[in-house]
Amino acid sequence: MTDETKKKVEDKIVGLVKEYAGKKRFKPIDIVKEMEKEFASEGLTKDDIKAALKEIMDEEKLVYGYAGGSFLALPENQ
Amino acid sequence: MGKKHQTPLLDELKKGKWISFVREIERAAEKSERTEDLLGQVEESYRDKVNHWKHGGMAGVKSYGAGMVGRFSEFPDKYPGIKECHSMRIIPSAGFFYNSDFLRKLADISEKYAGGLLNFHGATGNIQVLGMSQAEAEDVFQAVAELGFDLGGSGSDLRTPSCCAGQARCEFANYDTMKICHDLTEEYLDELHRPAFNYKFKLKFSGCANDCVASAARSDLAFIGTWKDKIKINQDEVKNYVKKLNVQKYVLDKCPTKCMWFEGEKLVIDDENCVKCMHCINVLPKALRSGDEKGASILIGAKAPLVTGPRMGMMLVPFYDINEDAKNDYEWLKGLISNMWEFWDEYGVSRERIGELIGRVGLNTFLEGIGLEPIPEMVGHPRSNPFIKFTEDED
Ligand code: HEM
Numbered sequence A: 001m002t003d004e005t006k007k008k009v010e011d012k013i014v015g016l017v018k019e020y021a022g023k024k025r026f027k028p029i030d031i032v033k034e035m036e037k038e039f040a041s042e043g044l045t046k047d048d049i050k051a052a053l054k055e056i057m058d059e060e061k062l063v064y065g066y067a068g069g070s071f072l073a074l075p076e077n078q
Numbered sequence B: 001m002g003k004k005h006q007t008p009l010l011d012e013l014k015k016g017k018w019i020s021f022v023r024e025i026e027r028a029a030e031k032s033e034r035t036e037d038l039l040g041q042v043e044e045s046y047r048d049k050v051n052h053w054k055h056g057g058m059a060g061v062k063s064y065g066a067g068m069v070g071r072f073s074e075f076p077d078k079y080p081g082i083k084e085c086h087s088m089r090i091i092p093s094a095g096f097f098y099n100s101d102f103l104r105k106l107a108d109i110s111e112k113y114a115g116g117l118l119n120f121h122g123a124t125g126n127i128q129v130l131g132m133s134q135a136e137a138e139d140v141f142q143a144v145a146e147l148g149f150d151l152g153g154s155g156s157d158l159r160t161p162s163c164c165a166g167q168a169r170c171e172f173a174n175y176d177t178m179k180i181c182h183d184l185t186e187e188y189l190d191e192l193h194r195p196a197f198n199y200k201f202k203l204k205f206s207g208c209a210n211d212c213v214a215s216a217a218r219s220d221l222a223f224i225g226t227w228k229d230k231i232k233i234n235q236d237e238v239k240n241y242v243k244k245l246n247v248q249k250y251v252l253d254k255c256p257t258k259c260m261w262f263e264g265e266k267l268v269i270d271d272e273n274c275v276k277c278m279h280c281i282n283v284l285p286k287a288l289r290s291g292d293e294k295g296a297s298i299l300i301g302a303k304a305p306l307v308t309g310p311r312m313g314m315m316l317v318p319f320y321d322i323n324e325d326a327k328n329d330y331e332w333l334k335g336l337i338s339n340m341w342e343f344w345d346e347y348g349v350s351r352e353r354i355g356e357l358i359g360r361v362g363l364n365t366f367l368e369g370i371g372l373e374p375i376p377e378m379v380g381h382p383r384s385n386p387f388i389k390f391t392e393d394e395d
């Protein structure tokens, strides 16, 4: 996965969480599945998506929330 | 020191000669105001017969989505010290061995940042530092990391794998439980720290069927040490036991498959029918030993009662040659686990454990999905399925 595609995946995930903030809670497993479909044509695998998600978390663009199960949240909302 | 809260019900639990968790919490409370408040709330829980924690809420460390369990008091005004009372899970050493230096330092961390309470290996197998607030979490994490330890699993992820003391302490161990537990924990750290499953997934390793980590009842994938060849019999020792013990009554009659008998003074075992339950070896350890072809049985699908009721593990792989696979860095096993997780990701629903998924889609579908051939040992209850279809060349 090139840095460029990685950035695209990251932006897409963060964008989704921002767009639906307060309306929908994205579980990591659902996001990974959705992105897998979305970027399949670019040859990305589940591991690539997971790596992108890991980077998002390490850079604290998103954080994990928890309410009976984990979900992705914006840092400022936690 | 006067008690901050009256605790008549908890005081009952200090009576008797056994160690009491109440006494230990009281000792910690001498140094920690927040732990004093903990005593007050626990007293109310005993009175009301419910716990007074609110679950969930934010508790965690940077970039990980697991390792901390958030607990908030229902009565923050009455018990301000435990307004937040989170626990941090720490991966134990395989087999639970520590030196005194580590224990002392961990105790210091707990006193400095949390309630002075530690839980050594609750049902999850983790070490837990109890009673911290979110503001202290990063400091505790840093301090623990400096001791060379990392956070364990929680939420919808791989939970901290755990194992019995195995070959380090126990002559019954049929494989190195600590090695596989340690190696797979290292391999799957991301799966532990970054929840991306439908629900929890547990790996537990017991060296024999005594199953000291209760893997058959508590883990989605259980590894139970076993052997393929014959039980080794020392007939002289058998004779010694016969002198002091009713071997017929306590051993032979209790063998689940009744595959042992005496021919004169000689003990005979029909190993073909032995299910490696360990009973006879437990009672006659000097006379009986497991065989030389050692490995593990892999069971799948056990879980506690939550959501759909408890399940015991089902036989998936009767004999896994763990020692051989260890030479290849567990390549075969990792492939199997990866196939399972793929299938579970694809077809499982939220909060569905893998055993429940198998129950829902059927074992055949699951086996096809993960690429294992069905074999008779997988049948848990004979004749439970009237819809088996035979093809022409079978009967
Ligand atoms: C008055 C009408 C019916 C009665 C009394 C009846 C009764 C039964 C019974 C007793 C069974 C066995 C259940 C078991 O093994 O526990 C069964 C199975 C079955 N029935 Fe019916 N049935 C009726 C109508 C139908 C109709 C209209 C269809 C299809 C359109 C149908 C399709 C099936 C199928 C596919 C099974 C096998 C289910 C399985 O594999 O578990 N039945 N039925």
Ligand code: SF4
Pocket (backbone or CB within 6 Å): B164, B165, B166, B170, B171, B172, B173, B174, B206, B207, B208, B209, B210, B211, B212, B213, B225
């Ligand atoms: S499970 Fe078996 S091998 Fe492991 S500690 Fe218990 S008795 Fe020993």
Ligand code: SF4
Pocket (backbone or CB within 6 Å): B254, B255, B256, B257, B258, B259, B260, B269, B273, B274, B275, B276, B277, B278, B279, B280, B281
């Ligand atoms: S291990 Fe269990 S099944 Fe096998 S001979 Fe001993 S008691 Fe019987």
